[in-house]
Amino acid sequence: xxxxxxxxxxxxIMEKGYSAATTRDIAKKAGINECTIxxxxxxxxxxxxxxxxxxxxxPKLSEEDFSFVGDLERDLISFSEVYRSRVTPRMVKISIGLxxxxxxxxxxxxxxxxxxxxxxxxxxxxxxxxxxxxxxxxESMAMMFLSMNFGFVFxxxxxxKKLTVLEEEDYIRSFVQLFLNGIRKPExxxxx
Numbered sequence: 001x002x003x004x005x006x007x008x009x010x011x012x013i014m015e016k017g018y019s020a021a022t023t024r025d026i027a028k029k030a031g032i033n034e035c036t037i038x039x040x041x042x043x044x045x046x047x048x049x050x051x052x053x054x055x056x057x058x059p060k061l062s063e064e065d066f067s068f069v070g071d072l073e074r075d076l077i078s079f080s081e082v083y084r085s086r087v088t089p090r091m092v093k094i095s096i097g098l099x100x101x102x103x104x105x106x107x108x109x110x111x112x113x114x115x116x117x118x119x120x121x122x123x124x125x126x127x128x129x130x131x132x133x134x135x136x137x138x139e140s141m142a143m144m145f146l147s148m149n150f151g152f153v154f155x156x157x158x159x160x161k162k163l164t165v166l167e168e169e170d171y172i173r174s175f176v177q178l179f180l181n182g183i184r185k186p187e188x189x190x191x192x
Contacts, residue, residue, distance in 0.1 A: 001032070001036065002040050004032070005026060005032070005036075005041065006057070007030070007056075008030035009021060009026045009030075009044065009048065009051065010048070011029065012026060012029055013048070013094065013098065014090065014094055017097050018097055018100040019102070021044070022044075023037050023043070023044055045103060045106065048106075048107065049106060057094060058113075060113070061082075061086050061113070061114045061117045062117065063117060063121050063124075066079060066082055068125060070129070072132055072184060073176060076179065076180070077172055077176050079121070079145075080176065081172070083118060083146075083149050086114060087153050089153060089157035092153055092157040095111050098111060115150070119139075119143065119146055122138075122142035122145055123138045123139055123142045126138040126183075131185075132185055134185045145179060148179065149172075
């Protein structure tokens with residue numbers, strides 16, 4: 001019963017946002033009486049906070065989820081694949097729905113967990129690969145790479161195929177190549 005309530009609440013939050021999703025709407029979507037919600041949860045905020053503990057609604061990501069072989073192109077494509085396996089258009093919509101002022105102080109850390117982990121992993125990776133890179137501003141590199149991944153998912157979540165018909169795999173391969181052109185040392189010498 002609790003999972004049905006959680007699922008209904010989170011789906012409504014994706015559709016219309018936290019403030020617009022009422023407990024009456026949640027009950028209707030879950031196929032239960034509104035009183036049942038209050039027997040299981042104190043209110044809508046508790047439903048959301050419970051959802052944030054479930055992998056279905058808050059996919060955890062750890063540094064151990066990433067593996068690298070030392071090849072910049074293969075590693076960055078792999079990074080993007082791991083990232084997009086967790087940060088889907090659905091998760092972006094949930095994240096947006098959870099940013100309402102009355103809820104955000106309670107959800108901010110959960111929402112920031114994946115980008116923080118990704119940034120940390122990328123900075124460490126770029127530090128390890130420094131001999132192949134033309135610069136040393138690893139945080140900027142990490143933020144650019146993370147932004148290029150998130151941007152595509154965000155636009156896909158917002159507009160679907162109305163903006164571009166470019167498939168994620170094609171986008172990833174293309175942007176990784178462009179990104180590497182900007183950060184990789186040229187063959188045969190240092191960049192000036």
